[in-house]
Amino acid sequence: MxxxxxxxxxxxxxxxxxxxxxxxxxxxxxxxxxxxxxxxLGEYGAAIARLAFSYEAVASVREELVQEMxxxxxxxxxxxxxxxxxxxxxxxxxxxxGLSHVWKRRPPHQxxxxxxxxxxxxxxxxHPEEQAARxxxxxxxxxxxxxxPVTYRQMIVLMLEGLSHAEIAEVMGITENNVAVRLNRARKxxxxxxxxxx
Amino acid sequence: xxxxxxxxxxxxQWSSVAxxxxxxxxxxxxRIKSQDRCFVLGNVLTVIAFVGILLxxxxxxxxxxxxxxxxxxGLCLLVFVSAAYRVWVLRRTWRPxxxxxxxxxxxxxxxxxxxxxxLRISIYVSLGWIIVCAALTAANWTVIGQDVRxxxxxWVEVLVACVLMQPVIWYWAAWLRRRKLxxxxxxKQILDEMDGKSVLGxxxxxx
Numbered sequence: 001m002x003x004x005x006x007x008x009x010x011x012x013x014x015x016x017x018x019x020x021x022x023x024x025x026x027x028x029x030x031x032x033x034x035x036x037x038x039x040x041l042g043e044y045g046a047a048i049a050r051l052a053f054s055y056e057a058v059a060s061v062r063e064e065l066v067q068e069m070x071x072x073x074x075x076x077x078x079x080x081x082x083x084x085x086x087x088x089x090x091x092x093x094x095x096x097x098g099l100s101h102v103w104k105r106r107p108p109h110q111x112x113x114x115x116x117x118x119x120x121x122x123x124x125x126x127h128p129e130e131q132a133a134r135x136x137x138x139x140x141x142x143x144x145x146x147x148x149p150v151t152y153r154q155m156i157v158l159m160l161e162g163l164s165h166a167e168i169a170e171v172m173g174i175t176e177n178n179v180a181v182r183l184n185r186a187r188k189x190x191x192x193x194x195x196x197x198x
Numbered sequence: 199x200x201x202x203x204x205x206x207x208x209x210x211q212w213s214s215v216a217x218x219x220x221x222x223x224x225x226x227x228x229r230i231k232s233q234d235r236c237f238v239l240g241n242v243l244t245v246i247a248f249v250g251i252l253l254x255x256x257x258x259x260x261x262x263x264x265x266x267x268x269x270x271x272g273l274c275l276l277v278f279v280s281a282a283y284r285v286w287v288l289r290r291t292w293r294p295x296x297x298x299x300x301x302x303x304x305x306x307x308x309x310x311x312x313x314x315x316x317l318r319i320s321i322y323v324s325l326g327w328i329i330v331c332a333a334l335t336a337a338n339w340t341v342i343g344q345d346v347r348x349x350x351x352x353w354v355e356v357l358v359a360c361v362l363m364q365p366v367i368w369y370w371a372a373w374l375r376r377r378k379l380x381x382x383x384x385x386k387q388i389l390d391e392m393d394g395k396s397v398l399g400x401x402x403x404x405x
Contacts, residue, residue: 041226045218053216063219070226071233096302103384138211145212151391154299159205160212173298174392182394 037074044090047161051091054145054157055098065101069094088170091163095154095171102150144193152186159183251277268334300392307385314378321371328364 056062158168169176255273
């Protein structure tokens with residue numbers, strides 16, 4: 001057998017090995033990504049659902065929005081290089097998806113009272129009067145948050161989710177000072193909407 | 199540490215607002231799988247269409263008339279422009295979901311403005327296309343004229359269809375442009391809100 005043919009066969013074997021190694025690496029990184037995604041959904045699933053609540057009042061559309069937020073996180077996860085915290089990354093994507101939804105959504109919307117009656121989890125507290133009062137407060141808060149302008153709504157939701165000013169600034173792409181000033185205004189607007197100020 | 203009771207109360211109320219929907223994770227996994235399949239299928243179909251159009255262009259190239267050469271060149275150009283557009287759309291910069299809200303909205307604004315420009319250019323291109331077709335027909339009239347005289351009914355039908363299609367296309371383009379302008383206004387409004395301008399004048403209730 002000529003030497004050239006032997007060399008070509010050896011090169012072909014080496015190329016096959018390289019390809020197999022690359023396929024293994026791709027499969028492993030995909031598995032790692034899937035595990036990270038599952039963990040993120042487990043950790044932030046409730047927060048994503050609450051965020052979706054601030055952008056959409058209709059239950060069926062909201063469920064779709066939650067899934068779309070999760071899908072956007074999955075698509076963005078491959079490009080996540082740790083430039084910001086995982087929490088900031090998740091909130092950024094979820095909010096950006098929510099903003100797009102605000103533009104795309106269609107009327108009519110279900111009144112909040114109907115949503116409250118149909119799907120809120122049952123409060124386990126023993127006193128019905130206290131329970132009713134708390135439910136009423138929650139409905140008022142939900143309604144007030146949903147009535148805010150988009151930017152204020154976003155800030156208030158991030159604040160309610162427990163993000164620091166620095167994290168809110170990172171999510172929104174504005175300075176911390178700006179966050180402090182606007183958050184103050186947003187809180188005042190929320191209070192107005194709640195009817196807590198004359 | 200300063201105690202903020204109001205905020206604590208709100209947070210307590212907010213935390214019970216919503217839970218993830220039932221079977222949320224499995225539904226998302228199903229959608230990811232279906233999205234992957236659609237991605238593969240879309241690319242396979244694109245390659246098939248690409249090869250098919252190239253083959254058709256090659257076939258047309260062998261036709262002796264100048265119209266055949268024109269068709270082949272036009273189709274090849276269309277294929278390469280479509281492929282370039284597809285690559286452009288798939289670029290990472292056009293999926294800005296991971297950036298900050300401000301960067302996302304700014305890019306959204308640029309993208310909508312670019313689409314409006316593209317729409318305007320498309321209208322000019324369609325007008326130019328009609329002129330090119332008319333010029334090509336005039337240049338090949340010795341060949342086409344014989345066919346027109348031989349089968350006048352077929353040519354009248356084609357002409358009527360082309361004339362009727364134009365208002366439909368222009369009406370559709372005008373509708374799309376109005377829609378994109380409305381989107382542009384909405385995005386501008388969000389940007390203004392982020393800059394602190396006229397926030398209270400633009401309340402956008404969800405429910």
